[in-house]
Amino acid sequence: MIDQHTVDKILAAADIVEVVKEYVTLRKRGVNYLGLCPFHNEKTPSFTVSQAKGIFKCFGCGKGGNVVNFIMEHERLNYVEALKFLAKKYHIEIEEKEVTPEEIEKRNERESLMVINSYAQRYFSDMLHKHSDGKTIAMAYFRERGFKDHIIERFQLGYCLDQRDAFTQSALRDGFKLDYLVKTGLTIKRDDGSTFDRFAGRVMFPIHSISGRVIGFGGRILKTDKKTAKYLNSPESEVYHKSEVLYGIFHAKKAITQENKCYLVEGYTDVISLHQTGIENVVASSGTSLTQDQIKLIKRFTPNVTILYDGDAAGIKASLRGIDMILEEGLNVKVVLMPEGEDPDSFARSHNASEVLEYINQNETDFIKFKTRLLLDDAKSDPIKRANLITDIVRSISAIPDQVIRAVYIKECAKLMDIGEDVLYSEVGKLRRSRMEQLLQRERTEAVREHETPKIPAFVQGISCEEQEKEIVRFLLNSGNQVLFSQEVEETNELITITAAQYIIDEILNDDLEFQNLIYKKVFDEYVRLLETNVEVDNRFFINHTDPEISQMAVDLLTEKYVLSRIWEKHKAEVTESPDFLQTAIPKAIMVYKSKVLKLAISKLTDELSKLKPDQVEETNQLLLRLRELYALMNKMSKDLDRVIL
Numbered sequence: 001m002i003d004q005h006t007v008d009k010i011l012a013a014a015d016i017v018e019v020v021k022e023y024v025t026l027r028k029r030g031v032n033y034l035g036l037c038p039f040h041n042e043k044t045p046s047f048t049v050s051q052a053k054g055i056f057k058c059f060g061c062g063k064g065g066n067v068v069n070f071i072m073e074h075e076r077l078n079y080v081e082a083l084k085f086l087a088k089k090y091h092i093e094i095e096e097k098e099v100t101p102e103e104i105e106k107r108n109e110r111e112s113l114m115v116i117n118s119y120a121q122r123y124f125s126d127m128l129h130k131h132s133d134g135k136t137i138a139m140a141y142f143r144e145r146g147f148k149d150h151i152i153e154r155f156q157l158g159y160c161l162d163q164r165d166a167f168t169q170s171a172l173r174d175g176f177k178l179d180y181l182v183k184t185g186l187t188i189k190r191d192d193g194s195t196f197d198r199f200a201g202r203v204m205f206p207i208h209s210i211s212g213r214v215i216g217f218g219g220r221i222l223k224t225d226k227k228t229a230k231y232l233n234s235p236e237s238e239v240y241h242k243s244e245v246l247y248g249i250f251h252a253k254k255a256i257t258q259e260n261k262c263y264l265v266e267g268y269t270d271v272i273s274l275h276q277t278g279i280e281n282v283v284a285s286s287g288t289s290l291t292q293d294q295i296k297l298i299k300r301f302t303p304n305v306t307i308l309y310d311g312d313a314a315g316i317k318a319s320l321r322g323i324d325m326i327l328e329e330g331l332n333v334k335v336v337l338m339p340e341g342e343d344p345d346s347f348a349r350s351h352n353a354s355e356v357l358e359y360i361n362q363n364e365t366d367f368i369k370f371k372t373r374l375l376l377d378d379a380k381s382d383p384i385k386r387a388n389l390i391t392d393i394v395r396s397i398s399a400i401p402d403q404v405i406r407a408v409y410i411k412e413c414a415k416l417m418d419i420g421e422d423v424l425y426s427e428v429g430k431l432r433r434s435r436m437e438q439l440l441q442r443e444r445t446e447a448v449r450e451h452e453t454p455k456i457p458a459f460v461q462g463i464s465c466e467e468q469e470k471e472i473v474r475f476l477l478n479s480g481n482q483v484l485f486s487q488e489v490e491e492t493n494e495l496i497t498i499t500a501a502q503y504i505i506d507e508i509l510n511d512d513l514e515f516q517n518l519i520y521k522k523v524f525d526e527y528v529r530l531l532e533t534n535v536e537v538d539n540r541f542f543i544n545h546t547d548p549e550i551s552q553m554a555v556d557l558l559t560e561k562y563v564l565s566r567i568w569e570k571h572k573a574e575v576t577e578s579p580d581f582l583q584t585a586i587p588k589a590i591m592v593y594k595s596k597v598l599k600l601a602i603s604k605l606t607d608e609l610s611k612l613k614p615d616q617v618e619e620t621n622q623l624l625l626r627l628r629e630l631y632a633l634m635n636k637m638s639k640d641l642d643r644v645i646l
Contacts, residue, residue, distance in 0.1 A: 007083060010090065013086075014068075019067050034047065076257075077210075109183075113184050113239045117206075117213075120217070123167060125156060137162075141220075154275070155272055155275075158206070159204060171187075201222060216234035216237070218233050219233075245286075246294050255280035257301050259302075260302050274344060276348070278352075279357065295325055306336060324395065336360050372413050399435075410425060458512060465516075465593055468592055475585075476527055477554055480504075505531065539554065
């Protein structure tokens, strides 16, 4: 987290006119500046920047805000990312709160991997343009694909020499650590210690993050070898997660925003050829199945997606399931089949931009209609296949969040499949209800997590805190059924409620903590069992319990008055079990309990440490690491306790 002091420094340093001028041509008009809006296509300037107020406003599309909002919108970054972007521009060191040594090490490692990837990109580009093999072998391949110099430069294409470890040795000579080279996946290290280049003999396609940094590579082999994969990607690493990346997103994001449409293709060359033609709002899934993260990445820029398929029917059918995820996100999906024998790459190379766009506009089909017709052709008169088809289509329609759009599709598909609308409505309703139940459960879990207290490490066990255990059990008996937190699910307008008992039990069980007082433990365990069977627990259950110890304890706790803390007394607060009171008191009680557990655990470890001999180095280091972790957690918990409003 970036502390407020650093945020203030960034906002003070960032001149909105200076920042915006890097993206928009501004002309001074009176006390303000005027230009063409970068967020929508306009011919008459309506984009105004006020330097004095530090804000921008477009009177055409309505977008407005401060300098951070501008960077967020233009670069498609979240708030923290935008702050870091501006901090880098104005050379302000980011001071983040409570950065542990482990986090620092991880951050340094991530940056090291980024530096190596950047070095590798320059190396591969140099080999392409300067080495004899690059100029004759690799460049011949790119020329055969029709790639011109400017497009090769824009996408930073390159070549990895067909030598065992030429790149690795070059990187080592330039001071890079072998360990990091292996972690990026650029170098493979065998058990015997020998190394070789992962991408040897391949033309290189750098994969860029949304901000333009090289995070990985794709490599295509130039030899004809059936035993070797044609394309090879960087393995998963600290900086590269293929499920979260779309090839070409950095080069396409501006065009996607301006056109309010994204073309989705399969491979690197599809993207590059379309770019060279002049169509830049295109990205690729890089041969992987489309993921939720990739879909959300597209959604940041536009709700409209058109998928360009080649004529491979088997490939299309294999990808249909993934497109349902796009529908779930509320995106508008259309499909275009390229002419037989063509793919987006070959079609773009043989046509200009206007011809390609004309073909797309004339042939793009709504996905649901496309899928229905495709599967109908496959099913023909087979009743089993038609039944499976209906199930498949219903699943796709049920994924669409908008009710009106679902109704339109049901009507259209009923005609195409010659089936009653009521049947489709019924089946869609069943799937929607099932999906909503899953969503509600997930949201309920998330709602609990929002109010979680810090987690106790797993090695802390068997700590007795009888007074705190008593307080928590008393809350269970007195207020277990009362609603502690509630929130509305936007998609369903349903209210999710978290009771005091649900919150308490989740907090205790998630930390694998156990009450040490046997009576309190019995009550807690019994409460858990009853909740799991969806039984609403009444305090009379424990008052009338067959175990006389539990019964007596329940009576004592239910009749016992609250003992006011000094802070409560200071503020002359009335102790009631109102929702407002419980929302503060119960999390505080949990935190006090965990804090006490931590204190006792620290004391126990400190005592163990004092008994160790000087030669027990490993045991000492282990205890010191655990103590450091507990002290850090204790400090955080102390701050959280101080923030509790009483």
